[in-house]
Every structure is written in C-alpha cells, then in structure tokens.
Amino acid sequence: MFSKPIFKQSIQANWKLWAIITIVASTILSGFIMNYDAAGYASIAAAAKGTAFSNFLSSMTSLLGSLENFYKLIAVILGIVYVVFTANNLVVNEVDSGSMAYTLSTPIKRSSVIFTKSLYLILSVVLMYMIISLSGLGASQLQYNNVTGYAITDDIKAASETLNQKERYLSERLYLIQDDDQAMREAAAARDMDTDAYSIYLRNVIDTNSYEKAANIITDERGDTYENDDDMEDEDIEITTKELIENPTMILASNDALVAGARVQGISVNEYRQLIMDEIEMLEAEGKDTEEQESQLEVVVTENNTERLLKTVIESSAMALNISSDQINGNLTLIKNSTALKASIEATGLTEKQIITMANQAMVSAARSVDTALEFDIETYFWLSLGLLTLILVMSSISFFTSTLFNRTGLSLAIGGGIPFAFFLITMIQQLMEDSTSALEYLTITSLFDTDAILAGGEFGWGLAALGIIAIVLYTASNVIFIKKDLPL
Structure with a gap:
C-alpha cells in the first residue's frame, strides 16, 4: 500500500509551506509563553472584574489559560492554511494539471498512490504540531523552569545573584533565602513587598x-x-x-x-x-x-468584608498620602506608612495590627497568584496539544476529501477551504459573544475541541473522540472515492 517514491515526491512538493507554517506557529507560541506577564494580567483582570471583559481576561491569569487564544484561533488558522493548500496540491491539482495521469501510468497502484498521499498529509500534520508543542514546552522551561521544577520568579532571580547560587538550585532550596538578610531584602524588593x-x-x-x-x-x-x-x-x-x-x-x-x-x-x-x-x-x-x-474586636475581618475593607484602606491611604489609589495598589507597603495607618484606622475602625495584617495578606495573596499562574500542568498542556492536533486532522480530512471528490482545483479549494474557514469564522464570532453557549456552537466542529473544559479539568474526551472518528471516516471515504472514481486522464 505504501509507495516510497510517492511519499518522497509529496515531501518535495510541500515541505516549504510545511516549514514556514511550523516555524511561524512555533515562534508565536514561544513568544506568547516567554512574554507572559502574570502580575500584569492579574491586575488587569482585577480591574476589569464585573465588566464585559472579565470572562475573557480571567483566562489570562494563568500561563496555560493565556494560550487559549493561540490554541483556538492562531494555531487553527495556520493549520487550516497548511492543510487546505497541501491537500489540494496532493490530489486535485495533479488531476487538474494532468500530472496524475503520468503517476498512474507507472506500475504504482492507484490505491497505493492515494494511501501514501493521505498518509503524508496525516504524518506532516502530526509532526508539525509535535514540533509546535515541544517548542512551547522548551520556551516555558527556558523562561520559567516550570516544566521540570518550581517556577523561577523575580525574587529567586534577585536572591540568586546575592547568594551566588544558580536559579534552579535556589528554587528548590528557598530556605537559603530565608537564612540571609541581604537576600531577603533583594528578593522582597523584586516582588514589591x-x-x-x-x-x-x-x-x-x-x-x-x-x-x-x-x-x-x-x-x-x-x-x-x-x-x-x-x-x-x-x-x-x-x-x-x-x-x-x-x-x-x-x-x-x-x-x-x-x-x-x-x-x-x-x-x-x-x-x-x-x-x-x-x-x-x-x-x-x-x-x-x-x-x-x-x-x-469591634470590627471583625471576615472573607465577606475583606475586599471592601481593603478597598477602604487603600482609598484612605491614598488620600492621606496625596497619591492615587493605583499607586497604593502597585505598592501595598505604603499602607504601613504611619500617616496612611492613622487615616485607615479612622476610616475603618480597624486596629493598626489588623490593617498591617491585611496589607501583608494582600501582598502574599498577590505573589501567590503569580506563582499559581506560572505553574505548568503537563497533563493539561498535553490535552490542549492533542485536542488541537485532532481538530487540524479533521480539517485536513475535509480538504483531502474534497480534493479527491472534485476534479477542478478551484472547486475543491472553494469547498475544501471554505468549510474549515467557515468553522473558524463561526468560532471567532462565538468568542466575541457574551453568551458562549449560543446556538452557534452546534454549527461548527471546532466546539468539539473544548479548551475551557480542558483547562478546568472538565469533560472533554467525548469531543476529541468525535473529532477522531470524523477524521477516520473522511480519510477512509477519500481513499475509496479516489480508487473507484473515473479520472479525466
């Protein structure tokens, strides 16, 4: 069934587009990861809480969540571009140009030709997205050391210089920072504490x-x-x-x-x-x-009133120090200023100890949220990558199916490319709508790749299984159609 000459010819005809898409997608994914600003996104998400943008920004508060737009939009459109043009170049373009007649005039069986071409498209997509996924792993490990160890944050970088220790070594021995006053000061400053x-x-x-x-x-x-x-x-x-x-x-x-x-x-x-x-x-x-x-205590700090009390403390501190609330939010240590403390005590009725404790807890919470954002769950990343691969394989099966069904390149491109692009556009529209559970999700197979469920640890397996079945059916049908159809040779 497999033909080495056909496989080699397929590689020679399509490797340039494959390399371009692979490099571009890998570069974009690596850029997303290496330029991720956990603290910045957390503060923006907090400011946008309760607005129309809150749902969109909430996903940006974790490294893997920030990649959702790459997996649902950028990686999909790049994959569609590759599979549409490659699928048409593999079959219908050769039929339309007449080169398929020469291929079939050789001793190679028609079944071997179509099987090898479909195998090339599948393997090229698998290899492409394996490289893209590995580049993401490499970028995250290189930037944060969070794939094989604890994430290296700004305080660890600062302390490593003071202690003359390697960052990765120090990330596993944080007690070394605790034992050195100078390292403590440098590390605290690096985390705005x-x-x-x-x-x-x-x-x-x-x-x-x-x-x-x-x-x-x-x-x-x-x-x-x-x-x-x-x-x-x-x-x-x-x-x-x-x-x-x-x-x-x-x-x-x-x-x-x-x-x-x-x-x-x-x-x-x-x-x-x-x-x-x-x-x-x-x-x-x-x-x-x-x-x-x-x-x-006259005023008790609870989970229900902490946010309100902290907001009052920040506002009263800002007024007392004659600066903006944003400056206080960016540097909560200002709350401990004697002038700010006096104003906060009068505004809230809290004790000085309560206010200092609240400020400390707020700073610790902010720092821990950054740590959590930089955590890299390899299992979640695997399912995101596998889901994306499965979706692109389905898109490739659609394009390959139309490439074997029609004998004219224009018609095959219009339908084989139009359907995947229509799915993509529906997904984009759905992303912009406030109601993410609208009826549009039933009009596109991209909804079967549920990134929200993957990130939340929900049920997503049935969707990926459905995508896999669709791909198998369409590739099988493509092989059968090409073998039995009359070609204009």
Whole structure:
C-alpha cells in the first residue's frame, strides 16, 4: 500500500509551506509563553472584574489559560492554511494539471498512490504540531523552569545573584533565602513587598512545597498498598497537597514523606516531625483562638468584608498620602506608612495590627497568584496539544476529501477551504459573544475541541473522540472515492 517514491515526491512538493507554517506557529507560541506577564494580567483582570471583559481576561491569569487564544484561533488558522493548500496540491491539482495521469501510468497502484498521499498529509500534520508543542514546552522551561521544577520568579532571580547560587538550585532550596538578610531584602524588593510580608510569603511557599512533596510520597505508598484492590479508584488513592495541609497527621505515618518534607524545609527529619506536630496543634486551637479574638474586636475581618475593607484602606491611604489609589495598589507597603495607618484606622475602625495584617495578606495573596499562574500542568498542556492536533486532522480530512471528490482545483479549494474557514469564522464570532453557549456552537466542529473544559479539568474526551472518528471516516471515504472514481486522464 505504501509507495516510497510517492511519499518522497509529496515531501518535495510541500515541505516549504510545511516549514514556514511550523516555524511561524512555533515562534508565536514561544513568544506568547516567554512574554507572559502574570502580575500584569492579574491586575488587569482585577480591574476589569464585573465588566464585559472579565470572562475573557480571567483566562489570562494563568500561563496555560493565556494560550487559549493561540490554541483556538492562531494555531487553527495556520493549520487550516497548511492543510487546505497541501491537500489540494496532493490530489486535485495533479488531476487538474494532468500530472496524475503520468503517476498512474507507472506500475504504482492507484490505491497505493492515494494511501501514501493521505498518509503524508496525516504524518506532516502530526509532526508539525509535535514540533509546535515541544517548542512551547522548551520556551516555558527556558523562561520559567516550570516544566521540570518550581517556577523561577523575580525574587529567586534577585536572591540568586546575592547568594551566588544558580536559579534552579535556589528554587528548590528557598530556605537559603530565608537564612540571609541581604537576600531577603533583594528578593522582597523584586516582588514589591517589604521583608515582613515577604517572610510570610516565603514561609507559605516553603510549607506548601514540603506538603506537596510529602503528598506525592504518600500517594505513591497508597498506590502500592491498593495496587490489587479493584474497588479503589485513582482519585480515592491520591492525596492532594490541599488535603495534607488540612490534615497533616498523615505525614507522621510515613518516614519517606517526613524525609521529603524535611529536605524542602532544609531541616532534620526530627525537626520537621516537630514542625508538623506543632502545626497540628495550631490547627486544633485555631477555631478557639478565632472566637476569642472576634469577641475582643469591634470590627471583625471576615472573607465577606475583606475586599471592601481593603478597598477602604487603600482609598484612605491614598488620600492621606496625596497619591492615587493605583499607586497604593502597585505598592501595598505604603499602607504601613504611619500617616496612611492613622487615616485607615479612622476610616475603618480597624486596629493598626489588623490593617498591617491585611496589607501583608494582600501582598502574599498577590505573589501567590503569580506563582499559581506560572505553574505548568503537563497533563493539561498535553490535552490542549492533542485536542488541537485532532481538530487540524479533521480539517485536513475535509480538504483531502474534497480534493479527491472534485476534479477542478478551484472547486475543491472553494469547498475544501471554505468549510474549515467557515468553522473558524463561526468560532471567532462565538468568542466575541457574551453568551458562549449560543446556538452557534452546534454549527461548527471546532466546539468539539473544548479548551475551557480542558483547562478546568472538565469533560472533554467525548469531543476529541468525535473529532477522531470524523477524521477516520473522511480519510477512509477519500481513499475509496479516489480508487473507484473515473479520472479525466
């Protein structure tokens, strides 16, 4: 079935367009990743909250979310350009120009010709999007080190110069920053925080990383324990970082988890065990302490009023310091200014300690949101890349089908290119509409590639399966049509 001469001829005739599209798409994706501004997008999204742009901007607050427009628009249009012209060049253009007559006059069977050409188109698309995906992985790893390790943020870069340590080495040993006053000052400044707030932030990150390492160890141990238990699902076996933070008792039962957590903390196993025991005691006493504190305060800070109180603090601080609220938002340490504190206390009724705590929490929250935005979930990225590949394969099958169905290049281009472009235009219109669940989604197969569901961890498998079935059916039909049709040779 496979013809090496036909495959070689297909490569020679189409490699230039393939190379151009591959390079352009890889460059754009790498540019998206390397120029991503997590802090900037977070502040813009916060400012646009409640507006018509909030849904669009909310996806930009994570690195993978910011790539959604690339996967739904840019990568799709570039793929359509490639498959439309290549599919037509492979079959109908040769029929229209008469070169197919020469090809079929050779001993090569017609079935081998069409099978090899369809195989070339499929493999070229697969190779193209593999390279594009790998370029994205490489760009993210090069810029942030977040594919194989912890993301390298501005504070780590600043501290690495002070400590004369490699950035990646330091990202796995954050306690080294904590142990050096100069590194603390440089790192805090790099994240627009003072050392008090940065110290809280750094402790939060170190603790979370140690829990994450411990959770992975405990999950692996549970996996070995329940390996032969058919009643246990993967989600039942897995222990998440969040679960471990809420119930750190499980760490004490695993020596390997204690070792992994202690390594992240930069302390001995015994010291880490004591740290966990202290944390357990603190969690148990937290409820009582909160009740006692609330009974002693006139104004209680809760989840419901924190945002409102912080806004009041920022506005009163801005008025007291005679600067804009945006300047305060950009540098929350200004809230701790004595003049600003006095104004905030009068405006809110909060104590000085409450206001300073609120400012610290706001700075830590902003810094952690940047860290979260830079996290790179390889599984999510894989499904985004596979979904995009499957969608482009369907587009290629449409163009290849019309290339075998018609004998004139113009007609094949009009229909084989018109249908994919129509799907793309419908998707663009749907993106601009406030109601993303409009009836338009039923008019385009691109809706089967649900990037929102992939990013949110929802149900998306059936859509990709449907795309795969469509591609198989159309490629099979293309082969059958070409083999049985009468060609104007």
